Amino acid sequence: MSETFNALVVNKEEQDFHVNIEKLSFDDLPEGDVTIRVHYSSVNYKDGLASIPDGKIVQSYPFVPGIDLAGTIVTSNDSRYSEGDPVIVTSYELGVSHYGGYSEYARVPGDWVVPLPEGLSFKEAMVFGTAGFTAALSVHQLEQNGTTPEDGDILVTGATGGVGSMAIAMLAKRNYRVVASTGKASEVDYLKKLGAAEVISREEVTPEKLRPLGKQRWAGAVDPVGGKTLAAILSNINYGGTVAVSGLTGGVEVPTTVFPFILRNVHLAGVDSVYCPKELREQIWKRLADGLKPDNLEEMETEVTLQELPETLQEILKGKIRGRTVVKIL
Numbered sequence: 001m002s003e004t005f006n007a008l009v010v011n012k013e014e015q016d017f018h019v020n021i022e023k024l025s026f027d028d029l030p031e032g033d034v035t036i037r038v039h040y041s042s043v044n045y046k047d048g049l050a051s052i053p054d055g056k057i058v059q060s061y062p063f064v065p066g067i068d069l070a071g072t073i074v075t076s077n078d079s080r081y082s083e084g085d086p087v088i089v090t091s092y093e094l095g096v097s098h099y100g101g102y103s104e105y106a107r108v109p110g111d112w113v114v115p116l117p118e119g120l121s122f123k124e125a126m127v128f129g130t131a132g133f134t135a136a137l138s139v140h141q142l143e144q145n146g147t148t149p150e151d152g153d154i155l156v157t158g159a160t161g162g163v164g165s166m167a168i169a170m171l172a173k174r175n176y177r178v179v180a181s182t183g184k185a186s187e188v189d190y191l192k193k194l195g196a197a198e199v200i201s202r203e204e205v206t207p208e209k210l211r212p213l214g215k216q217r218w219a220g221a222v223d224p225v226g227g228k229t230l231a232a233i234l235s236n237i238n239y240g241g242t243v244a245v246s247g248l249t250g251g252v253e254v255p256t257t258v259f260p261f262i263l264r265n266v267h268l269a270g271v272d273s274v275y276c277p278k279e280l281r282e283q284i285w286k287r288l289a290d291g292l293k294p295d296n297l298e299e300m301e302t303e304v305t306l307q308e309l310p311e312t313l314q315e316i317l318k319g320k321i322r323g324r325t326v327v328k329i330l
């Protein structure tokens with residue numbers, strides 16, 4: 001193990017803000033039970049925010065972003081893990097207030113670590129990353145509320161994004177008929193390749209004028225968009241259907257009424273990846289290696305190096321990324 005290693009470091013000093021590949025030493029890493037040699041990380045919207053001066057993600061500088069990582073344990077003070085174990089770390093404070101995955105080595109608390117399930121490579125784990133994990137939790141919520149493929153169509157919003165793309169592929173794999181909603185008319189073929197049976201526009205899902213109750217159209221929905229879109233979806237959910245809501249790309253205010261809940265028994269299921277309990281977290285990662293793993297994972301994947309990462313982080317903030325971008329680290 002060399003004494004220094006590469007990491008992407010963001011730093012803010014008075015008016016200056018820098019994003020550079022720098023040499024770090026093991027003493028620079030935060031406290032933690034396990035040290036991991038990172039093989040892959042990934043690019044999420046939150047990582048984009050961590051790489052700009054006013055993103056409101058990073059709490060102190062200098063900082064190493066990267067909310068996802070997969071790698072091999074090199075030292076462990078946690079009896080559950082040993083040198084050589086392949087692991088995944090996502091969520092908690094990783095890449096937010098604790099140095100993250102954009103580094104050849106990372107050190108984290110043992111409680112954050114998930115064993116890499118059999119059937120999943122480091123790279124595949126990061127093609128999923130937080131977005132795939134969140135999509136899987138959303139599918140889990142629909143299933144827990146009893147939504148089956150026989151019930152009818154499932155709507156997925158923000159379809160070309162990380163959570164949306166993943167949810168389409170996973171639901172299709174589970175034999176649901178998926179209707180994808182997108183703002184990008186040019187991506188219809190891509191969405192159909194992922195498994196969407198039908199692609200509709202954002203405007204069709206969210207009309208200018210919202211009605212408290214509309215036609216019953218969806219047996220369930222995976223919604224990473226939120227805002228007015230969520231209100232519109234709720235009014236079109238079938239009696240007893242479920243909406244799994246994970247995001248706020250379309251806004252935080254949801255102008256809805258009680259009617260979908262009290263007249264149609266609609267369920268609104270929250271999805272939080274960050275503090276998802278460890279037992280469920282490990283169960284979901286095992287499903288990602290098996291029954292929820294899309295056959296066409298590579299359709300969603302783009303790979304960049306640590307050196308190419310600063311540019312990619314800008315692109316995700318401009319909404320230019322399709323599917324999932326993994327970062328090859330070491």
Ligand code: NDP
Pocket residue numbers: 044045130131134157158159160161162163164181182183184202224225229245246247248249250271272273274316319
């Ligand atoms: P991406 O940036 O990859 O995708 C978001 C997608 O939403 C876009 O690709 C676009 O898809 C659509 N979109 C963008 N702007 C708007 C808009 N103004 N109105 C409607 N749709 C819009 O993000 P992710 O998929 O990674 O994350 C999605 C959301 O989920 C974010 O809010 C993120 O913070 C949240 N999230 C929550 C997690 C949790 O634990 N709850 C974990 C991970 C993410 P299209 O053009 O196809 O419509």
